[in-house]
Amino acid sequence: MVVSQPLHLVNPAPFPRTRLRRLRRQAWLRDLVAEHALRPADLIQPCFVLEGEGRREAIPSMPGVERLSVDLVVAMAERAARAGVPAMALFPVTPPERKSEDGCEAWNEDNLVCRAIRAIKRAVPEIGTIADVALDPYTTHGQDGLLRDGVILNDESLEVLCRQALCQAAAGCDVVAPSDMMDGRVAALREALDGAGHNQTVILSYAAKYASAFYGPFRDAVGSSASLGRADKKTYQMSPANAAEALRETALDISEAADMVMVKPGLPYLDIIHRVKAAFQLPTLAYQVSGEYAMIHAAGLQGWLDAEAAMEESLLAFKRAGADAILTYAAIETAEKLQRR
């Protein structure tokens, strides 16, 4: 009886049969099997708003980013719309004479952010507007909440943060984004907004916001570094040592009716983005913060790496980690690049 030999004995393969490189040989194949992709619709453009008209100011620690007066912010919104960027996050550069101990400019309905929201909504209504809820751009001490004898007052801060958010919502803001990290802020904001007839205003909570050294250039940009001095925000922003606590923070914000949650900073906290998305399946945003942007561009300017490629790789990494959208200072330029492909 002739027993046929198993094929692998007749023709033993000297080399691996499974070759993952097979699918990497050509660009079309790599594109075909790509698990994740970056789209303009995933990107949100933060923007620093300046007093005046026709004014722009460079920010030395953020090459390529400028502070813009409201009319130029509107021009940026038009560019964002053309590039397919869905929304802008607005941060004010409050003139020093408008800063105070309690940050009351935050609930002046004619403050820079409210004026920028109204101007954008009038000129480019299809662009979403996101406003930070926190006192730091408005206080002489640079802290996000009310301060008495060196202590942040949680519950008193909630009251004024609600007033701030109500002004933003009244100006037509689509999304309020509490970045202050006070306990109970999401519930307080939801109640205040609903009570004032703003039940469609979205709350994007900075659910897991860490006390990070990567915010340095942002504080230069809004002019709060000098006010803050050597103080820090460690009694309210989270310790970089903690991950389980980020899940508790997020769970709490969701129970208080947050519509979307955010993890911040971004790249050093990809593990947190992944865990938050996996645990809650809520729209989860990542913030590629100012220091991340600055690092990439500083190395690029030195000729030490290709800043554009490093930026795109970082943004794609957020998507891979589970982020649904990303706040990045490179949003519009990246979206324009994606459109050209």
Ligand code: PBG
């Ligand atoms: C204000 C706020 C900060 C950032 C966003 N909102 C700074 C801070 O908490 O000190 C940082 C954003 C960035 O670094 O790009 N609460």
